[in-house]
Amino acid sequence: MELEQIISEIETEDVDVDVLAGKVKRAVLLVKLCKTRLRNAEEEVKKIMAEIEVDSNEDSELAEDDEPAV
């Protein structure tokens, strides 16, 4: 987890104030990203559905092809 890394960096190393500012900025971004990901999944849903639908179409075609033989 990148956040953990940031913590260990700023807590154990003697960080320059400018570096600290950069790291804190990054941490804030990561936290925001996490919170967003937890509450928005629309993109993920679309992606998964698209992939499964494509496959299931192929499946049904295959099934139709198989049927006469069965």
Place this chain on the structure above:
Amino acid sequence: MMDELSTNKTAHTLYELNNAIKSAITRAFPEAYWVMAEIADLKCNQRGHCYLELVEKVDDKTVAQTKATIWAYEYRKLSHKFLAATNESIRPGMKIMLLAVVNFHELYGFSLNIRDIDPTYTLGEMARKRKEVIERLRKEGLLELNKGLPLPLVPQRIAVISSPTAAGYGDFFNQLDTNRYGYKFVHVLFPALVQGQDAEGSIIEALRKIGKYRHLFDVAVIIRGGGSAVDLNCFDNYALAAQIAGCPLPVITGIGHEKDDTVADIVAHTRMKTPTAVAEFLVSGLRSFEDNVMDKRNRIKTYTTRLLQDIRYRLYSLARQLGYIPGQAVSARLNKLIFLQGSLRNFATQRLQKVSYTLDRIEQALRLLDPVNVLRRGYSITRHDGKILKDASLVGKGAAIDTTLYKGKIVSTIGIQRRTRNHEQERAACLLPGFDGAGADNQ
């Protein structure tokens, strides 16, 4: 009877024969007998009478087979008792111990009429079979296989195996979609039968399909409505358990039963009692992730705030030191300067006073010695031929002398001379030692 038949050579009706067989069997098997058998087939008719096919198998080969009946009245009683004890309904494939009356009917032939079934035997059989399945899975390294998969940090994409008609199905999705933290889950249903004869194969097929889409999901969930605890046997079967074990995604079960874990539960990554509990587990997974993130955020915040405070304080004190030290240095030097100035002034004043005192004294002495001041006191200076006259004998009668007074000069001619005593002359001479020249110059 046999003798009669053979000697008289009289043909009997089939009914007579069957009736004779019936009497013989009834005589030979007068009681009810406990028999162990496997149910090969079971059908109930509309009136509630139950017709079974009982078999005995040795190494999967049938070595004995008999028809059996349970009359409607008995069946209602027995099936209840059996279900209560085993959580299973009487069904094909099951081994039972039954109390049977041997029966031969003229029309329907040989059969066993079942009067009682001992569920403990079936329970034992089931436990034994279950134990065998578990042992086999252990030997094949399948028992802990799915548990070895890491549960993703955020189990957000869920492949669900269930039947849309199953109880608990709606609860599960409802709980996931309306969780109080507002987390969004991606869930895709892979429909399967979760009870009945075809459940096992159906669930296995769904698991295979999920395996194909493993990259799209974080976890697989098998749910089956709570409430009814019957027909869980498919979850104890080897083939399904092996399929779960081999699933490339962590499998979470919510099969909805109170009895001991099924084999499916045992091999699954995580076992929950009900579909609702599975939903809670998933929500809490996201929750703990978010808590973790927020905890990290707070730690960073606290630490950064402290660090900035430290830096600010350090800066502040540094700034103060910078402002203070020169002030101190300057004021120290200034004090020294002021002190020096003071002492310089004192020193100068003292010196000046001393000098001025000395000067005053000198001035006074000088003033006393100034011929003018001497003249002021009434003394006079007499000159003859421009030279100061100190001895009267040096001038004769008729000589002119100048007398200088404090104010003005007198020029006179000597008429009478009188000798003064020596010591008075000396005193007069001593009065102005060395001033004869100087005094003359001053005039």
